[in-house]
Amino acid sequence: VSGREGQELVAQEPGAPAAGMRRRRRLQQEDGISFEYHRYPELREALVSVWLQCTSISRIYTVGRSFEGRELLVLELSDNPGVHEPGEPEFKYIGNMHGNEAVGRELLIFLAQYLCNEYQKGNETIVNLIHNTRIHIMPSLNPDGFEKAASQPGELKDWFVGRSNAQGIDLNRNFPDLDRIVYVNEKEGGPNNHLLKNLKKIVDQNAKLAPETKAVIHWIMDIPFVLSANLHGGDLVANYPYDETRSGSAHEYSSCPDDPIFQSLARAYSSFNPAMSDSSRPPCRKNDDDSSFVAGTTNGGAWYSVPGGMQDFNYLSSNCFEITVELSCEKFPPEETLKSYWEDNKNSLISYLEQTHRGVKGFVRDLQGNPIANATISVDGIDHDITSAKDGDYWRLLVPGNYKLTASAPGYLAITKKVAVPYSPAIGVDFELESFSERKEEEKEELMEWWKMMSETLNF
């Protein structure tokens, strides 16, 4: 129990989180990380402090406001903050989309501070990550919900209060249900990536979407994210797509075309979290069904069906691969436990960040060296394509193996290349596409000669 002198409220059980009141800054600190719950002002301050300490590699921005007007703050860490450097992959962590699932929020605040500290200490792993990745950390997607949950008196937080946003919308059921569309397309033919191309208009006009949801969708559309994780609480597992079952049943393994890499990504998180990856650990609650859990990971649908979730939305509307990580059996555990949650998850969070640098990456350009944006990169044998970003850059996460990659774009001749992919790092493969007209140019010259020859012959 940490020193709680100066606590102002009276009727509190010792050891209970001091909900609903302001406290002095704690002494329970380590290197600038205060292991306590941060309400909205403290959250903001914590991020500002990180920015002030690491000004040259960080930037704070907001993707929008919650229903009650709190900024959805993001701390960005990169060697060139605010800029997408061509070829540099983008990564995001989002926490606390259910307001009462508090551990993720805190872990991300700790992580921001940690990355800044370690960078300045010269920690090579961190320095490399920050130089080669653009990391976006959003500690809370539902600050309104958190305030509600945190304001509850007493030791045990309600399992539901504060879960949804201020409008009562469960944000993780609020995203357009692209799974449903994909399942139909699987039967009847149709795409399973980049669905709903004219998304922005649809999003803005959709009255059912919460402002937080809309903000995230715009964010996803604006930045070419490659990898992402969505932090939750209430269990202890790393969950991967698809979340919604194909048949609509309550439990059913629903694999997506990238099942292998997703299993690997989920494992990259869980394996560094001792409690999560412990196969023999008892379930969080006596009657919980953990039968689908394998080494701390689970397919979403196999565990239980979730329609309209953010994780699958990422995969089906953009190039971003996202998993959902459940960090704690208790959704809003006592403050004293936060430090140990940090210890348990610190390495997982870094390990998962490093997964961004896997598979194949490169540029798609034309013969003049100009980038071709929105080119399609397809992998032979994996029925899910990705596209190149504005600078022609692409990143295709893959488990080790031999692959054939094809880059194509309208008006250009497609090119296929073979690649041998190790576990890590990502293999660079660039494509130079020849346009139809260029090819015709070459052939035209051939014909000119042929005609000349022909006419000469006839001229006899």
Add this chain to the structure above:
Amino acid sequence: MGFLWTGSWILVLVLQGSPIQAFPKPGGSQDKSLHNRELSAERPLNEQIAEAEADKIKKTYPPENKPGESNYSSVDNLNLLKAITEKKIIEKDRQSIRSSPFDNKLNVEDVDSTKNRKLIDDYDSTKSGLDYKFQDDPDGLHQLDGTPLTAEDIVHKIATRIYEENDRGVFDKIVSKLLNLGLITESQAHTLEDEVADALQALISKEADNYEEQLSKPTSRTENQAGKLPEKVTPVAAIQDGFTNGENDETVSNTLTLTNGLERRTKTYSEGDFEELQYFPNFYALLKSIDSEKEAKEKETLITIMKTLIDFVKMMVKYGTISPEEGVSYLENLDETIALQTKNKLEKNVTDNKSKLFPAPSEKSHEEADSTKEEAAKMEKEYGALQDSTKGDNSNLGGKTDKPKGKTEAYLEAIRKNIEWLKKHDKKGNKEDYDLSKMRDFINQQADAYVEKGILDEEEANAIKRIYSSL
């Protein structure tokens, strides 16, 4: 050798002759052709010379483009090929009658029996003339001279036919026949297509001259296409011209006439171009307001964008993706939208010159920052009142004196660490002071930006600025 080869062509062509029977022809055309042939063969020499001259003229002034029924088939192909071989071919009745200023000359030109001409056509002055299209037959003359058709001629003929037909199916049929005959390979077929496209383009250019339009030279729209043959541009021009001329739908043609008037392709973006864009008053004004010297590239890009968008709209209307009304209204909205966005962008460029976060070369950060800011601004409108009150609550609750102190301390500590790290990191001694002042400026700017976006409140920003200025 040449004769032998010619002979083989004849054989091949004759063999090919039979399917042609399936195409609609007036009865007894065969007899007539024979009959005509005799007549034409007996024509005086001066007529033949006149025909040759007319042909030359015709090459420079192609006949007016009229929609014709595409009865073309392998027969047309054969016409070409047979011309080389000086062989009588099976003739086909040309259903469509074309009026042309050169009809008389065309009539005269038709020395060769390759043309199907009814006797009555010769003597019926009410008919405007035969639909020779481009089947005047210099080949005949060449044949007589012994010189064969050149490659360029063949290409030109095909191109002219396509142009007049306004149907590239003509080309497809010819090519497929050539392929089937094994006379050309697939690759050569593609190349031929290009040849024809070029010739077509030239025809259109001349056509444009003829109608007193400015010369439609293809331009490089973007740096990407510099140096390449503007294949995309050509068919569009061809289609649009053909479309305008041949389409019976008045609304569509009206729309396109309007936009056609706007459509000018010139190589350089000179001052003269702006006049064409005067249909877009806002855009035009904006262009004028841009300093040509300083922002020449900006100007050029804008014009390129505008013209590209106009083309796209026209294509969409042409292919029925949008209605002509929608196309017109879109173009009208386009003007304002582009002008506005560009104006914003230029303003932003000016204000963000110093900002570390928005370096000039990166437009992505502009858009990104814009969208996040935009989003915030949007939300502000809706939830402004709420936002203010909650913010007020949050900063007023509890803590009181302790809180601000704690916060300031934390910020101070963070800034201290930053400066320490900077000093360690930038080993160059002289730069130390410089960096600090630079950092101070940057922080000041950032602090203000953050206040604007709601990331910092004023107090905090001021505190931070104070800390930096005291260093």
